[in-house]
Amino acid sequence: MPHRVGIVGAGRIGRLHAANIGRRVDRLRAVGVADPDAASAAVLAAELDCRAHEDWRELVARDDVDAVLLCSPSGEHAAQIAACAEAGKHVFCEKPIADELAGADRAVEAAESAGTVLQIGYNRRFDRSFAAVREAVAGGRVGAPVLVRVTSRDPEPAPREVMERIPGLFVDTTSHDLDMVRFVTGQEIVEVTARAGSLVSDDARELGLVDTALTTAVTEAGTLAAIDNCWRSAYGYDQRLEVHGTEGTALAGNELLDTTRVADGAGFHAPPLPHFFLDRYAETYVDELEAFADALEGARVPVSGRDGRAALAAALAAQRSSLEGRVVRLDELVRG
């Protein structure tokens, strides 16, 4: 018997999860879709042959729903997680867990009190190469990690109307990479410094957003991590990782469009990188739902609410560092 899942949010990522549930993840079955845009909800529900709701609370209230996939705007996550937990529903929540730390704390606490599963959608942890780097590090192949390098660049800025409502580069983009630093080192981040600018997007500059950033994180063990982000990458979606340790280094390169090279008088030419993040990370979206099914069956949650909270805290610290031009310790955030 598959686990019965309600999907909150019928946008791009909601539809992607729905398709994966339909074709790839046999242990999950979609039984309802909620979206304030009734038409979107209806279309997706029809495809999945299940019920549509305008109000997510209706969906959460249903007895025949075991778990909820939150694909709603991030500002709503915290309250929805808490409501699900109170209703005894397990939750898979897209990142970030919340827009601010207090919400994240409430969400984590609610799920822990209720004893329900709470998994956050840091899908990159399921990438075959990043996971292999973590395994190499955890297996001692590079000794103690001392430097981490993450390159994470988007092919192009989001459209202006999207840019207007996202929480900004650090929470939107860098939080993935900060989570990756925690994932591959197995260490908590204690300090963050970020230098950033509006260098590649007129929209970003006009909206007062940064589009390019270098973020340095320091972990509890003193490991130093450098994350470079940019919202423009002419050659595709660039995603690389390196963990340098006392005994060696482990690198993950980019996935390729194909393995060809053509050589001529001008040299060797290989195709650009995949352009779209949903293509680049397609398999990870399947694998994180398989892991969610495992968690529903008692396995350890692979990306917990606390993981989601930690990534958010580091991202907010980076944002503050960039704004205030100074090194920011994460324990400042708690103190307020």
Added chain:
Amino acid sequence: MPHRVGIVGAGRIGRLHAANIGRRVDRLRAVGVADPDAASAAVLAAELDCRAHEDWRELVARDDVDAVLLCSPSGEHAAQIAACAEAGKHVFCEKPIADELAGADRAVEAAESAGTVLQIGYNRRFDRSFAAVREAVAGGRVGAPVLVRVTSRDPEPAPREVMERIPGLFVDTTSHDLDMVRFVTGQEIVEVTARAGSLVSDDARELGLVDTALTTAVTEAGTLAAIDNCWRSAYGYDQRLEVHGTEGTALAGNELLDTTRVADGAGFHAPPLPHFFLDRYAETYVDELEAFADALEGARVPVSGRDGRAALAAALAAQRSSLEGRVVRLDELVRG
């Protein structure tokens, strides 16, 4: 309305195509499975929620079958293709089209007379990188092709019981590569020379089979192709291609298990290649069925019966060359 497909042969490759039809290729629907092993037929039919047959002739006779997928032993292909054509059924046939040229000729003629689709399962043509090489060559990026190199090595020999019933390395393995030479050059092969030995498998040597071969093909335009095959490759399933021309060269490398490298005092270490050909070429099996659906809807057949016949002829010429220690022209085969 999807095209209704009967599957002949419920073995490994039959089950693979069935799974792809079920999950990935919406335009095809399996309506029947035939296998002389009734139990296998029943199991697969149950999975597909369709009827099972012991005798493939029953399946071919059904009115509600539009097309047949032949996943039977290669010795039966020719007669089955002919029977399907006579019954007005389109055919997708696993490679090789037949075990000997006369059968291939009969099969091609039957389908052409009936005006039915006949597609042969040279799936590697659908590989993203090999297809990109062909496109580069066809687009003139390397000028006129003068040299082709194909490396095609299996991780390990087939089990002895499989080895006992397959037609041998040249028809089984090299025919794929000879088809690739035709595919990337767009030229017919006119001459073949093969040198081979039993170098890596005791079973092969005891059965009088070669397990390692170098095959040189010459095309009508004088392009020279070198194919190296081996049934043992400690580091995985090795599949590479290169077309060297008057203005440059186009290469396709191996697909990787992941993109990681770990460096330590001994150097840089990357994982071995994928081991299993069904994993390595997983996407091609989907894509060739999509192309078959296109052909059912009027598109050009991407790998025709004549293509299947040509690859078989070249493979049989290689076999004869290896046996007789001499250069063999393909027109000898026709002459007898």
Added chain:
Amino acid sequence: MPHRVGIVGAGRIGRLHAANIGRRVDRLRAVGVADPDAASAAVLAAELDCRAHEDWRELVARDDVDAVLLCSPSGEHAAQIAACAEAGKHVFCEKPIADELAGADRAVEAAESAGTVLQIGYNRRFDRSFAAVREAVAGGRVGAPVLVRVTSRDPEPAPREVMERIPGLFVDTTSHDLDMVRFVTGQEIVEVTARAGSLVSDDARELGLVDTALTTAVTEAGTLAAIDNCWRSAYGYDQRLEVHGTEGTALAGNELLDTTRVADGAGFHAPPLPHFFLDRYAETYVDELEAFADALEGARVPVSGRDGRAALAAALAAQRSSLEGRVVRLDELVRG
């Protein structure tokens, strides 16, 4: 007629330059060697078939000396540059130009007043790949640079006795990389932040030195540069560079010991990187002397005293940032 050169300092780098002058750089001829260690001076002078001096002032005073190569301890550079300039001698000075900014300023001013050539030994600018990256950037191939990444890791820490007398990681190691940032962007650095630790060397920790650092530099145009340094790299001397711009990215990889890979059941294995920086950068030491000869003949000095001053300033800013845990603007250094 070759230019007559006096070499101050008969240590490792002095002997390297001497060998290159003897075998590779025909336009320079060594006519004298000075070293307070009379034995070292004598040995090298004998090899070069020229005169030995204990006191560098004697060498600088000679009429038959056109130019001086300063390979002395960095604390002596500033005074020696000034003395040479006053004596009308051209100078090639190993990096850094001085240990502190005031010295650097005096040295630059002396050479400019005298109108003599002053070239600093940032040899990496002459590396074929780094130079090609600069050329690609200068030629507009990546658009406007927005991110620079430099990886510069030593195979192992210097021996403790060397560590005791060098100016520390930022001036010794990072200054090369800060110069590289200026070189490839063509922009001045205005702000530096460094986070660092003693993570890989007991000697470093005991001596209060950092051995691992992440340095972020911001240029006048807002370009962000991340430099990662470590004094331990199990797999060899790791030197990589990347400039990411609005229209693309340019990367320089490591030089290899050889181009081989061996594949076996465990995967693909390539040799480690060259271990010794004098091997890795061997050709650059020849090329910078060729460029010095060019400068003696009227060409533009490729790495000027002002370049040396700028790299030193940025390195000292990084040192201060690491010490004080804050973002440091370079104009603070001038203000005191």
Added chain:
Amino acid sequence: MPHRVGIVGAGRIGRLHAANIGRRVDRLRAVGVADPDAASAAVLAAELDCRAHEDWRELVARDDVDAVLLCSPSGEHAAQIAACAEAGKHVFCEKPIADELAGADRAVEAAESAGTVLQIGYNRRFDRSFAAVREAVAGGRVGAPVLVRVTSRDPEPAPREVMERIPGLFVDTTSHDLDMVRFVTGQEIVEVTARAGSLVSDDARELGLVDTALTTAVTEAGTLAAIDNCWRSAYGYDQRLEVHGTEGTALAGNELLDTTRVADGAGFHAPPLPHFFLDRYAETYVDELEAFADALEGARVPVSGRDGRAALAAALAAQRSSLEGRVVRLDELVRG
């Protein structure tokens, strides 16, 4: 005391060896140059500060000559080797050892009777990567070799006037690669098949020469080797090697002009390969002379007269195979 060397032939390769002796190989000293073109001999002799001869016999007759470097046309090699041996002079002879087998046999016999050193200039054995492949194979890292692949392509055909006097692709180009097969496998070649054509050069076609060839060699142990040659390679001088064995494979890639890649909207771009073989293999010319000096001091000759004879025999067999359209065994050549 360096060994005193006479150089026969003041052409391109003679001048290269002379320059290496002057700057890099301290154990050899040039004491004479012979060339029928008196002006060329005089110029090179002046550079080396030694005596010039028109007649090589004068040079060989000198008491103060320990060894002779034969850089003369290949048709003269056999007689010159024999004359040197009779005069008690050691010989380093450019490849091929002779133009026909009888001459090669006489040369080898003369040197063996005289007990003098005879080294043949198969310089590629000294390439760092090819040597590392041989070491990997000899050390058992790939198990027993079963397949060898050699790619050896020249950037462009020789000028027509050179083409008119060289012995053709098989002896000129392929003999290097056949020597490489013997070198990396440690096995003798017993059979050769070659298919070839005039595909890239009008001059070659008009002169009745082939410019593109695939040569298959079989060794005494049954190892199969495929060599592909072409006199046109738009992207530079392409030199690759692979040895596939029962336990793995060892590959040597191309040397690069630099390590850069530039990525833009069209993909990743790396520079072409080095164009000129003297640049590509520059270090091997130094190393083979160092090895010659070793041999003069009693070390084993690294590429013996018998090695030169074996490579020539295989090349002549390839030539015959191509001409006669059949498989050729090397023992046929001896029989007539």
